[in-house]
Amino acid sequence: DGGITQSPKYLFRKEGQNVTLSCEQNLNHDAMYWYRQDPGQGLRLIYYSQIVNDFQKGDIAEGYSVSREKKESFPLTVTSAQKNPTAFYLCASSILVGGPQNEQFFGPGTRLTVL
């Protein structure tokens, strides 16, 4: 089945540790995105990538890093520099067509808790 997978579903991290969240898609989408969701808030864009080996910062990129070595994969690393990393992280993908109509398809999310 086509879709987006994120792993793990739940992740616990000690303060000061880096952790990498996985995102894989088999939809053949060009663009991939990482969002962060805090309780009572909407989604905020961390990073996005429109093509392999290229990515752009979103609104809240500080303390995060990404890579896009393959079209299907867009892992997110939460570094120790991220001061408040406990949140729900959602990965998304979309096709790239001119115009604003491209819907984004989302994965099931990873809930990160810093102990």
Next chain:
Amino acid sequence: AQKITQTQPGMFVQEKEAVTLDCTYDTSDPSYGLFWYKQPSSGEMIFLIYQGSYDQQNATEGRYSLNFQKARKSANLVISASQLGDSAMYFCAMREAGNEKLTFGTGTRLTIIP
């Protein structure tokens, strides 16, 4: 800068009734798209409906319709004949043409009462 406002933090609706979820937006770009997503307790975001700024008619998808009032910059979601499975968070989002960024509102938690 694009901005989305959802003023209803929570709503309770009787099963089988229609419900309207409010969304207003702000943009200076004449070309943009508006989206509604549903987020059940599992966390996954489910795309519901899309409305383009140049679309002449309001979008409809099954029980979902979008009441698009361009002059008022509002894009309210209407759910007809609500069901218990409609209980979830609902997010309005917008993207301007040429901008990959999708801006989300803070969401409305809808609870359907049997």
